[in-house]
Amino acid sequence: MISFDEFLRIAEAPLHTWPGALGVAALGVAFALGAHRVGARILVRVARPYPLMSVVLRYINKPALVLLVILAIGFVLFEAPDTLPFAAVLRDVATVALIGALTFLAVRSVGAVCEAIVQSHPLDTENNLHARRIHTQARVLARSVMVVIVIIGFGGALMTFPSVRQIGASLLASAGVAGLVAGIAARPVLGNLIAGLQIALSQPIRLDDVVVIQGEWGRIEEITGTYVSIRIWDQRRLIVPLQWFIENPFTNWTRNSSQIIGTVFFYVDYRMPLAPLREELQRILEHAPEWDGRVQVLQVTDATERSMQLRVLVSSFDSGLNWDLRCRVREGLLNFAQATYPHYLPRTRADLSTEKEHVDFAPPLDRTGAPRGASPVPPAHVSSTANTPADPVASRGERSGPEPGAHTVASTAPSAPTAPQER
Structure with a gap:
């Protein structure tokens, strides 16, 4: 009967030459592929009633296959004798490959857990x-963990080389300077990493949030480990670093709820009655599918020298519906005003008369002191422009007193009975 030591000696005999080692490595790879295929089928059948477990298995399928193949090849290389040419170099390569495969598997596992959590919350x-x-x-924390795993894997792969370990030992002697230089060099990376953790925990922004940043309106489309992609309403993409959201103010329309109140401004004449407008607003909102029934307000919010400003407040379930509702209300009220009260819409009045003729709705003010109804002739140096409160130039002239020529004309005018003063 063959002892265990003799069995090991017979099994290690092909490893003393490269053809034998390659044959054993091929057998090991075939065994790894078969084991992966059988194990994957068994696990898929077991996880079929559980959709989240199926997601995890789908994510780690290829990393597990790569890891099994590298383990099979590495086992052959580590069992080969040192007398085999290039065996030591290939062992180092296999070690680095094994660390890379483990890092790949860990990263995909974190991504699988993140995707399972995301799919369970549609x-x-x-x-x-x-x-x-x-x-x-889930996404921000997963990306942060992935970055940490990649950094650890990269550091572990470098530490397999003796020269790198010697460099690390020499750097420890000047740890203060090295730490300062590394901190300054890695400040953007570490700043974004810490900002990502802060965003994941405090959540000033979330995926699909509606935000306004530097005058741009859009939705949070993606949050990566270094930046945030914002989908603007016209299908552009605004890329903002993670750290910017921690250091700068911005507007979040969906921080606590997606419900929002929108405003519609328009201007009408002072004679416009408000009751019919409020009735029309109610009729428009009752037939508007975008309205959620919470807010319905029409108020006069400003009064200028030409018209009065009306503000309409309407509410919707989200900002997209509110934009459509605001356009619907604006169009409906303007159509109602044009059809029912067209003469009450704002108008701009201009005096297009020449100096020789004057057209006005009211007679000019009398500066000469002549009786009402008389037709005084102003002197040549006195302008014939109407002196009404609507004339800003004339109004400024009244503040400084009448012109001297007006007193002269008044003193030489023929006496006439004085008209009674109006109260």
């Missing part, structure tokens, strides 16, 4: 505030 619900919160936390 966004296509009526009130998706909680789902958006979960999506943001």
